[in-house]
Amino acid sequence: MTRPDAAPLNRGRIFIVTLLALFTAGAAVSMRAATAVHMQAEYLDPLGTATAGERLATVLGAAFAGFAITLLLVSAVLARIGFGRALAGAAALMTLGFAIVAGAGVLGISPYTALLIGMVVQGLGWGLVETVINPLTSALYPDDRVGRLGILHAWYPAGLVGGALLGLAIDHAGLPWRWNLAPLALLCVVFGALALRETLPPVSASTNAPVSPGEMIRASLEKPTIFLWVVLMMFTAATEFAPGQWLDVALSQIVGMRGVLVLAYVSGLMFVMRHFAGPLVKRLGNIGLLISSSVFATLGLFALGGADSPVSVLLAATVWGFGVAYFWPTMLATVAERYPRSGTMVFGLMGSAGAACTYVVLPYLGNVYDRARLAAQAQGHSTHDMLTAAAAASFRTAALIPLCLIAIFIAIALADRRRKRRAALTK
Numbered sequence: 001m002t003r004p005d006a007a008p009l010n011r012g013r014i015f016i017v018t019l020l021a022l023f024t025a026g027a028a029v030s031m032r033a034a035t036a037v038h039m040q041a042e043y044l045d046p047l048g049t050a051t052a053g054e055r056l057a058t059v060l061g062a063a064f065a066g067f068a069i070t071l072l073l074v075s076a077v078l079a080r081i082g083f084g085r086a087l088a089g090a091a092a093l094m095t096l097g098f099a100i101v102a103g104a105g106v107l108g109i110s111p112y113t114a115l116l117i118g119m120v121v122q123g124l125g126w127g128l129v130e131t132v133i134n135p136l137t138s139a140l141y142p143d144d145r146v147g148r149l150g151i152l153h154a155w156y157p158a159g160l161v162g163g164a165l166l167g168l169a170i171d172h173a174g175l176p177w178r179w180n181l182a183p184l185a186l187l188c189v190v191f192g193a194l195a196l197r198e199t200l201p202p203v204s205a206s207t208n209a210p211v212s213p214g215e216m217i218r219a220s221l222e223k224p225t226i227f228l229w230v231v232l233m234m235f236t237a238a239t240e241f242a243p244g245q246w247l248d249v250a251l252s253q254i255v256g257m258r259g260v261l262v263l264a265y266v267s268g269l270m271f272v273m274r275h276f277a278g279p280l281v282k283r284l285g286n287i288g289l290l291i292s293s294s295v296f297a298t299l300g301l302f303a304l305g306g307a308d309s310p311v312s313v314l315l316a317a318t319v320w321g322f323g324v325a326y327f328w329p330t331m332l333a334t335v336a337e338r339y340p341r342s343g344t345m346v347f348g349l350m351g352s353a354g355a356a357c358t359y360v361v362l363p364y365l366g367n368v369y370d371r372a373r374l375a376a377q378a379q380g381h382s383t384h385d386m387l388t389a390a391a392a393a394s395f396r397t398a399a400l401i402p403l404c405l406i407a408i409f410i411a412i413a414l415a416d417r418r419r420k421r422r423a424a425l426t427k
Helices: 011-047 049-081 083-102 111-140 145-172 177-197 213-222 226-251 259-305 310-324 327-338 340-378 383-426
Strands: none
Touching: 011 049, 011 083, 011 111, 011 145, 011 177, 011 226, 011 259, 049 083, 049 111, 049 226, 049 340, 083 111, 083 177, 111 145, 111 340, 145 177, 145 259, 145 327, 226 259, 226 310, 226 327, 226 340, 226 383, 259 310, 259 327, 259 383, 327 340, 340 383
């Protein structure tokens, strides 16, 4: 795992760097959700309230576009860049993105355009983090990949909690919303510097069958079934990310509490639950866990569409959180096991697909929200009833995604069972 002239690896310390990087990325995601209402009021409402929801969702989704671009383009050439330089680049891009968003009103271009650019740049950095941490963890712990990936991705919701609480604290103190960005930039500097100091394993150690970038691409494309998993990753990622970004916008004015608090609560659940991914996979199997997750996610999103009080929204969010907690790490581990020669390319394909779908779904949810709100307004409903109808329409639309996943994962489970029976008969 190391070069002959390299210092010995400190696996524990390196793993902590990956946790810090993903924590920072998660904190940036919830920071965007927590500051969305401020960006809308300051920059987007003056452009027209009839489409403000869709514009805001497009801004939030732009980070996922950057995320998808980096994962798709960098994964195949990560071996040439190296883990350390890629993490340092991630820190630099995220910090630059924060600065662009903070200065959106004074950059000499329209604030809406500046917000889009800043979010894309943040997303590029976030994508570099995701590009590195999955194969790096796989290289560090080749005998416990599912368990360690579960622990690693527990720190994404931990970051969501931290970013959400930071956003609420800044609001409570009456400070400008841009103050959220300073501590996140500091965290970027810390994990970027630590990554450059550590001796990291070569990228080829992330797979049991190390191959060249060209071979990784061919291995990914030669098995057509991988594209089914790419589509499934689109659905699972959109089920997790899109509603999470939309909670504060949709719920804060109708349930008696800030939606970002709901995001923090769900993220806390996910942090705890992802530490138990390994035992659950041993009990249910990867596909069994994905079926269960899809059922809970569907029920939770339908329930969020009808939530009208703090108690009902927390109950609905709990069910949704149980659903989405295991999607991302289980999907990555499952595809890595089924397509081992795809190396880092398989991580890039899956992550970019999930982020790209979220980029599409978020503006669509914003459009559904705007249309439902305007329809309720045309019928003479009160402001509260308008917002309630809009939130219900957006969350219940999102629930259709995991509903489809239930049937697909059941079909995969049945196909796997038939394949194992045929294999047993041929022995």
